Amino acid sequence: MAQGRFPLPPTSYRRLVVKVGSAVLSGAGGRRHLLGIAAQVAALRAEGREVVLVSSGAQAMGMERLGLGEKPRTMPAKQALAAVGQPALMQLWEQAFSWYGHRVAQVLLTAEDLAHRHRYLNARQTLETLLSWGILPVINENDTVMVEEIKFGDNDQLSALIATLVGADLLVLFxxxxxxxxxxxxxxPAARPVPFVEEVDERVLGMAGEGPNxxxxxxxxxxxxxxxxxRAAGIxxxxxPGTRPESLPQALQGEPVGTFFAAGPRRYSGRKLWLYQLPKPQGEVVVDRGAARALQQEGASLLPAGILEVRGSFDVGEPVRCLDVEGGLIGVGLVNYSAAELRRIKGRKTQEIEAIxxxxxxxxxxxxxxxxxVSELSGGH
Known part of the structure; x- marks a missing residue:
């Protein structure tokens, strides 16, 4: 039954993105868990697999270094905490992997880095180069410069984006x-573990607890x-459990460890997949019912005549969300006009644009x- 969780033989998963959470790396057993995960990743690389590591823990490491019992609430304090903790975090990973003869590289990203197409492609080229050199990329959100407007949300979301970015065969969340x-x-306490999930629908989301650790x-x-x-990217x-030694090799051998989430059909690729998974589109346009129907049912372009409202500030070529009159998300696209220009031509016919x-x-x-x-992809945006 466990082996059947994998639609392909586990050996088919050649490129993995492995994300490690702060809760795994913090506390009394944090160092032991880090070493255990490094050993598991090293074993995968010895099998010829490629691994990209997404590691949380900069702020937790900063708390430990500064002897703090709880995370500060202000953004400058959180940024300073990350600045203290990130070098220590990388030092631990570097030392752990050096025992296996592996070199690591630090990659710090913000959501804004992946919201601009050329920076997204640059990030992908950098990661591909590191992998081709046999170097293990260790990625974290650049917490020292983060503000709410350029924040991924958390490293779970970052890891999913990175998996898409590098074309991973499997995403692993420790x-x-x-x-x-x-x-x-x-x-x-009587709740039972779920070994396999076909699709993350509202019923499955209802199994989650309310908050973080x-x-x-x-x-x-x-x-x-x-x-x-x-899943929407076909991954x-x-x-x-990041606290359990050998959980990843055991899972890849078909043992019933953790939960396996099936991949969905990949209906987008390239630029459209990037658009779908953008962490922070730059603004919004609200369209009328006719335009919404044309976008959703006819695969049409969006004309200025169908735009009712323009929200936010954005330039030509930047990503925006398209909403219907009820506020529902229709999709994400790159605009041919700035927000200021669209405000002037919204609701007008195309032959009027030049005169305006x-x-x-x-x-x-x-x-x-x-x-x-968005509606063409299962799971929404």
Missing amino acids: SDIEALFEADPRTH RVGTGGMRSKLLAARKA PTLLL LGYKNTDEAIHRDYFAL
Whole structure:
């Protein structure tokens, strides 16, 4: 039964993104767990697999270094905490992997880095180069410069984006719990683990607890959303206990460890997949019912005539969300006009654009080739 969790032989998963949460790396057993995960990753690399590591823990490490019992609340203090903890975190990973003869590279990203197409592609090229050199990338969110507007949310979401970025065959989420349970085991001790999830729907989301742990920013719901995002890209996810030695090799050998989330059909690739998974689109446009129907049912481009409202500030070529009149998300696209320009031409016919602006870039506000329709992907945005 456990072997049947994998639609492909486990040996088919050649490139993995492995995410390690703060709760696994903090506390009395944190160092031991880090060494155990390093050993598991080293074993995978010895089999010829490629691994990209996404590691939380900078703020937790900073708390430990400074002797703090709880995380500060202000953003400058959190940023300073990350600045203290990130070098210590990388030093631990570097030392752990050096015992196996592996070199590591630090990669710090913000959501804004992946929201711009050329920076997204640059990040992918850097990671591909490191992998081709046999170097293990260790990625974390750049907490020292983060603000809410450029924050991924947590490293669960970052890991799903990285899995898509590098074309991973499998996303692995190491957590401080054994698996997904039918209900939060902290409040429902009799809840049973769920070994296999076909699709992360509302019923599955309802199994998650309410909040994160003491040192982390995510929780079970965040991990489920990351698995859903990976599923939309055609990537399966393994949720494993990071505190249990050998859990990843055991899972890949078909043993019933953790929870396996099946991949969905990959309906987008390239630019459209990037658009769908953008962490922070730059603004929003609200469209009328006719435009919404044309986008959703006819695969049409968005014309200025269908735009009712423009929200936020964005330039030409930046990503925006398209909403219907009820506020529902239709999709994400790259605009051919800035927010200021769209405010002037919204609701107007294409033949009026040049008279209003004094020039015309294109007829379309968003061309269909640069638009990702969310409703076509299971799991939503």
